Amino acid sequence: MLKHNLPSTLAVVFLLLIWQFVCIIGLVPAYMLPSPVDVVWAFVSEWPLLWDHAMITLQEAFIGLFFGVCIGFVAAILMDRFDLLYKAFYPLLIITQTIPSVAIAPLLVLWFGYEMTPKIILIVISTFFPITVGLLEGLRSADRDAIALLRSMGATQWQIYRYIKLPSALPQFFSGLRIAAAYSVVGAVISEWLGGFGGLGVYMTRVKKAFAFDKMFAVIFLISAISLLLMALVELAERKCMPYRNLDKKN
Amino acid sequence: MRMKKLEVNHISKCFDGKPILQDISITLNQGELVSLLGVSGGGKTTLFNIIAGLLPPDEGNVILNGKDITNQPGQISYMMQKDLLLPYRTIEDNAALPLLLKGVNKRDARTQVSLLFAQFGLEGTQKKYPAQLSGGMRQRAALLRTYLFSQDVALLDEPFSALDTLTKRSIHQWYLDVMEKIQLTTLFITHDIDEAILLSDRIYLLSGNPGRIAAEIVIQEPKPRRDDFSLTPEFLEYKRKILSLL
Structure with missing residues (x-):
């Protein structure tokens, strides 16, 4: 694990050192580019405030992700089961993803106000897609022979989903979930940025207006860290759900 | 006759x-x-x-x-050319599949299956996954599953x-x-x-x-x-x- 991550860790440390060096020799004025040490300092001093905002953002992200996963799951199963639905809605599904979320967010704010609802809707819109597409691909690529075998044993449609289709779609589902988890945080921040009372996005707009670049960088790192943490959680769940992967082949 | x-x-x-x-x-x-x-x-x-x-x-x-x-x-019972053991189920759960499909509950199915492991020369593979078995053992497990579906034909x-x-x-x-x-x-x-x-x-x-x-x-x-x-x-x-x- 450590050996595997060593090159990337070294690369990050190296970049941080260069950054610090650039700031120390005064190549860029301090108010435009704070040094890494300044950022860490801002992070520590702002921690209580950052924590409160982060909790709001996380709450939105979780609720949005939850509904996004549920909707994505149902949509994928329906489209797999009924070919007509697939033909009717798959192109539409793709189109929804070509609309930039920064364009929808203000509309959602107009329709649903500054509270949590528009934010959650935006997150749902941006997270259900990777779930639907991933799961649908997985369901459709299930082994035809295995399905025939189950049919020869008199299995019902539900049993075919239960024993073949859903388990064999798990890897694709989790790839989708990992992307959706990252999208959920970004989606929350964007919608807060465009209108709201709390959350890391709101915090960002405030520090931007104050030209507090050190705090800006601190919040950027925090958002990255939260996204990474969520993705790591998904990976953990993935490993728990699929113990048969990464088996050492022993007889 | x-x-x-x-x-x-x-x-x-x-x-x-x-x-x-x-x-x-x-x-x-x-x-x-x-x-x-x-x-x-x-x-x-x-x-x-x-x-x-x-x-x-x-x-x-x-x-x-x-x-x-x-x-x-x-x-x-139908055993196809490929063994078609499901990679995400252990050997005992693969073998138990026909029983589960018939509505037998998981514990009873496992008990029934375990009685046959020795007869099919599959002792010790119950908790393994198909990827951990050799081709020959996988065929044995597939045959056991076939047999568990029906002892008729x-x-x-x-x-x-x-x-x-x-x-x-x-x-x-x-x-x-x-x-x-x-x-x-x-x-x-x-x-x-x-x-x-x-x-x-x-x-x-x-x-x-x-x-x-x-x-x-x-x-x-x-x-x-x-x-x-x-x-x-x-x-x-x-x-x-x-x-x-x-």
Whole structure:
């Protein structure tokens, strides 16, 4: 694990050192580019405030992700089961993803106000897609022979989903979930940025207006860290759900 | 005269107007092992899909224990060419699958399955995943699953064709021993003449394009057999006869 991550860790440390060096020799004025040490300092001093905002953002992200996963799951199963639905809605599904979320967010704010609802809707819109597409691909690529075998044993449609289709779609589902988890945080921040009372996005707009670049960088790192943490959680769940992967082949 | 288990009567099937099977009739008696021997692509798997009820025949019917089961899946055990063990289930849960499909609860299914692991030479593999087993062991597990679905009649589609020669030899002996114990009535597809003679009570020779029954050969050698039967002059005589008919 450590050996595997060593090159990337070294690369990050190296970049941080260069950054610090650039700031120390005064190549860029301090108010435009704070040094890494300044950022860490801002992070520590702002921690209580950052924590409160982060909790709001996380709450939105979780609720949005939850509904996004549920909707994505149902949509994928329906489209797999009924070919007509697939033909009717798959192109539409793709189109929804070509609309930039920064364009929808203000509309959602107009329709649903500054509270949590528009934010959650935006997150749902941006997270259900990777779930639907991933799961649908997985369901459709299930082994035809295995399905025939189950049919020869008199299995019902539900049993075919239960024993073949859903388990064999798990890897694709989790790839989708990992992307959706990252999208959920970004989606929350964007919608807060465009209108709201709390959350890391709101915090960002405030520090931007104050030209507090050190705090800006601190919040950027925090958002990255939260996204990474969520993705790591998904990976953990993935490993728990699929113990048969990464088996050492022993007889 | 032994009881008739399975009768396949005058089955014909076309795909896109091209005849694949023509007037195929087969009978299978209680406890018998009967082989369908023929070249690959001769429609043998199509015939099995019809017998298993996965595919409707154009003509003919399938009778199991005196009952017409044409086009009704879920009556006969079917083991396909690939072992089709589900990679995400342990061996015991793979074997238990037919029981679970019938509505047996998980604990009872596992108990029933575990009683047979020793008989099938699968001790110690219960908690392993298919990827951790050798090809031969996987076929054993697949056969156990097939047997657990129905102890009545089984269709085996080239179950050992993917194995290397040495593994195949040992699995043939294993198979003869297991069959001696469980007395499963079996219809067996193969393109391996030696395998057909070694294992079968009777052999149907299937000619290709379209698939027809060209001949029926009874192997008189009594059971239980040892795999050194394949080194005897009688064995060679059967082989000569089959080669002359193919």
